[in-house]
Amino acid sequence: MFNKILIANRGEIACRVIKSARKMGIETVAVYSDADRNALHVKMADEAVHIGPAPANQSYIVIDKVMTAIRATGAEAVHPGYGFLSENMKFAEALEAEGVAFIGPPSGAIEAMGDKITSKKIAQEAGVSTVPGYMGLIEDADEAVKISRQIGYPVMIKASAGGGGKGMRIAWTDEEAREGFQSSKNEAASSFGDDRIFIEKFVTQPRHIEIQVLADSHGNCVYLHERECSIQRRNQKVIEEAPSPFLDEETRRAMGEQAVALAKAVGYTSAGTVEFIVDGDKNFYFLEMNTRLQVEHPVTELITGIDLVEQMIRVAAGEKLPFKQEDLKIHGWAVESRLYAEDPYRNFLPSIGRLSRYRPPAEVSEPTHVVRNDTGVYEGGEISMYYDPMIAKLCTWAPDRSRAIEGMRNALDAFELEGIGHNLPFLSAVMDHPRFVSGEITTAFIAEEYPDGFEGVTPSNGGMRKLAAVAAHMKMLREARAAQISGAMQHHARRVEPNYVVFLGRKTFPVHVVTTDEGTTVTHEDGTVDEVRSDWTLGDVLFRGTVGGDEMIVKVNFGRGGVRLRWRGAEMKAVVRTPRQAELAAMMPEKLPPDTSKLLLCPMPGLVVSIAVEEGMEVQEGQALATVEAMKMENILRAERKGIVKKINAVPGASLAVDDVIMEFE
Structure with missing residues (x-):
């Protein structure tokens, strides 16, 4: 086994690899750019080497600089993570020439599968079902339009060396094909240094389902079941789960066997993923093979109990896989939410800045419930414009899908994040969306369910009443605190308060409040009663308790004139007023936003x-x-x-x- 490995990456995946290496007793070396001098992966590693300026093309993807770091530290092996150099054949060859183990597949497999055109031809020869398309190189936009017409719209325009949603466009018209060709070509050139483009038929009502494979150098290859990755925006995954709620055992086995056949056809070793597009009739088509660890690998680990990073390291060290296909069962259900520094209210556009508050939910590992958070950031750290905007990967596991989703709802509610735009509200909204809960999803989910963009969530009437009860409870605690300070309050076992009106956004909730030593009883105008029980105190930014017997976790932020409440993707200002104050407030003019239409x-x-x-x-x-x-x-x-x-x-x-x-x- 290796004594020291270098991680040629950054962020959460570098931290993830360090955790497994540490568990195995292996020392680790981090590399970092100017922008990552104080990054979490640098702090976690046993050693760290500076490799250049902030832009990745001047640091993380410069092979010579990484090789220099390897020589300087005496690392015996390199884990590339994902992105950057993970699927770079020249990097794998450079390591081989240096006598350093690459914790990944052979360079030949990277070359064959890294080119989408070549990989599709190999897949066809291996008996893998493929999508109709044009496999030759395309010279210009005019040729792209001509080919798109021949295949028939809609088509998918893709970078041959692409991945992670970059260099991909869907075209429904000649104009979109022409425009998409140029944009894909530009993105491919800047991200991969390879601007070759190909076009294939876009499968309508598609689901994105991928098979995790793992192979050693002794001829053993297995599949670790599937992941459903259909919730995407801009062709990049947002929410994943394992297994898929759509597949039956027969389709799962057929996809797994084809994935293994493809891996064997290219002499694959290490962990890899074969991605498929699956239509509504469970017909599946090969999309691509990612010759690396996937971002969403934790959900596979959670349902199989196998540490994929550890197995990658062991395979690279020449060990055999310690299990066979029949040993790999599906245990429970796992869901992953990708927390991104992007604003869902602005079409998921990236956001940068400092994390003024970063408090993820506590990680839990129990027989009936797991919460896992893979991250590469910390409170006070910065999200840079130079790299992928991912902040963390929040995962939950439970014995079945419904409980895994409920666990994710609670974990998202408890995730505290301030200082930048982020997609927490959107992730929460998806967890409560009836279509997601039912499992009836496709890759068009976001476009179909949020055609005008994400505009937030409005809770049900019952949810609004419970939030009003929380606001009223907090109001009474604040008043009790003020009374204690002034010396005006005398202890009473029970105190009846006057009526109040809770303003939540544009809705009002008249309530009658009774406080006791046990909590607050809030009676609504229609007679509905919510008993609020919580140990929340003034200054806490998370309200945890029960409202009407239901558990609730609400983010709390007091400001001028009210309190901002965030729960299950909803965000609104709550103001508690007396009936007379409510009457006067209704007379106040509404402040309009500035006109930016021109x-x-x-x-x-x-x-x-x-x-x-x-x-x-x-x-x-x-x-x-x-x-x-x-x-x-x-x-x-x-x-x-x-x-x-x-x-x-x-x-x-x-x-x-x-x-x-x-x-x-x-």
């Missing part, structure tokens, strides 16, 4: 790639105006309505902040 604002921090119009030009609704790159993704900004460009304030190459004015309209 401005194109930058929706996220990023770099201007191009400006598609000129001053004085008339633009139509939906016309492309500018392209902004943020966190390695290109975002095309379009006109919301017809107008004339009055002034352009930004130029290509400019670095912009959120809401910087790119152009103005007459």
Whole structure:
């Protein structure tokens, strides 16, 4: 076994690898850029080596710099994590030439499966079901349009060397094919250094289901069942679960056997994933093979009990797999939510900044309940514009799907995060969405259920009443505290309060409140009674307790004139007033937001790639105006309505902040 390994990556995956290595008694070496000097993976590793400036193409993906760090530390093996150099054949070859073990597959398998065109041909030869498409290279946008017409819209335009949703576009028309070809080509060039593009048929009503495989160098290869990854935005996964609620045992076995056949066809060793698109009739088609550890690997670990990172290390050290296919059973259900630094209220655009508060829920490992949080950040750390915006991967496990989802709801409610835009509200909303709960999902879930973007959640009437009861309970505790300080309060076993009106957003809830030593009894206008029981005290940012007998975890933030409550994806300001105060408040004028209808604002921090119009030009609704790159993704900004460009304030190459004015309209 190795004595020391280097992790050629950063963030949560570097921390994840360090945990398994430490458990195995192996020393670890971290590498870091200028931006990651104080990163969590640097603090966790036994050694750390600086390898360059913040941009990944000047540090993390520069093979020579990583090789220099390996030589300087005497690392015997390298785990590449995912992304960066994990599927770089030249890196694997450089390690081989240096006599350093690559904790991953052979370079030949990386080459064969890393090219989507080649991999599809190999899959066909191995008897794996594949999607119809054009396998040749495409020279320009005109040829892309011609091929798309021949295949038949809709089509998927993909970077041959792509992954992680980058370099991918869906086109339904000639115009979208032309535009998507160029954007995919640009993203592929900047992310992978390879701008080759191919096109295949886009399967409608698709589910994204992938098979985890694991192989050693002694001819043994197994599949560790499947993961459902259909909840995606911009072709990047957001929520995953294992197993899939859609597959039956026969389809699962067929997909697993085909995945193993493909792995054997390319002489695969280590952990890898064969991704499939599955239609509504359970027909499945090979999508790609990721020759690395997947982001969502924890859910597979939770249902199998197998540490995939440990097995990757052992395979790289020449050991045999300690289990056979018949040993691999599915135990319970696991769900993973990817917590991203992106604003769901602004079309999931990236957000950067400092984590002023980062308090994940406590990790739990019990026979009936597991909470796991894989992360690479800490409170006070920064989310940089240079790397992927992932903050953490929150996972829950339970004996069945419904309890795993309920565990995730509670874990998300308890996750405290401040300082940046993040997708916690959206993740909570999905967990409560009837379509997700039923398991009737496709990769179009977000587009279909939130066609106008995510606008938050409005709880049911029952949920609103419970939040009103929580607000009333807090009001009474604050008043009791004030009375104690003033010396005006005398102890009574029971005290009847006057009526109150709780304002929640635009709704009002008249309540009658009675406080006792046990808690608060809140009676609503319709006679419904909620008993509030909690040990919450003033200053706590999480309310934990029961309301009407139901457990609730509510995030609390007191501010001027009220308290902000966040629960199950909903966020609203609560104000508790006397009936007279409520009457006067109704007379106050409403403050309107500023008019920005004649401005194109930058929706996220990023770099201007191009400006598609000129001053004085008339633009139509939906016309492309500018392209902004943020966190390695290109975002095309379009006109919301017809107008004339009055002034352009930004130029290509400019670095912009959120809401910087790119152009103005007459």
